[in-house]
Amino acid sequence: EDQVTQSPEALRLQEGESSSLNCSYTVSGLRGLFWYRQDPGKGPEFLFTLYSAGEEKEKERLKATLTKKESFLHITAPKPEDSATYLCAVQARNDYKLSFGAGTTVTVRA
């Protein structure tokens, strides 16, 4: 069974204080690893898809990287509006469903 573990569970940052979120996964053949952002009471908002080890993608202050066993979401110089729960999910090669981790809740203080 696919397993996704995210750490830390919660992260409190000062505005401008860069940090990284970790997503460790086990899957029987990775089709893709997905990062989503979720605000309270809202639906997950797509951020990135990573397909193979060594791949990196960037969007504004966010950068996602992938290895064979884990992915990192780096937040550079965060702003209060980056406060959200960040979800990592994997999709196996023989499947289409997403298996999600529990998420990391990021709070950025001004």
Next chain:
Amino acid sequence: DSGVTQTPKHLITATGQRVTLRCSPRSGDLSVYWYQQSLDQGLQFLIQYYNGEERAKGNILERFSAQQFPDLHSELNLSSLELGDSALYFCASSVAGTVHQETQYFGPGTRLLVL
């Protein structure tokens, strides 16, 4: 705005009742997925439909059923509701369930409260 719409936004009902949640996928998307998000379980896959046909099932209870109609909208039916069914229910859609690599876009969700 992802382009996926869900109704209703909120639903309050009693144990033993039956409810229907509705989802309209993004224009052009053929696949619809249903997920349940509760505080203790996180986001869990329930079921997938592709162009009107059931494609995959996850941890969906026998009391729950779904279908996708010719216009590609989907409905999730929850019956004999229990307190533990209280959760956020999300619909997601993707272009097609047969492409190697694709992204699922999520709707705003339906918050179900069973009293």
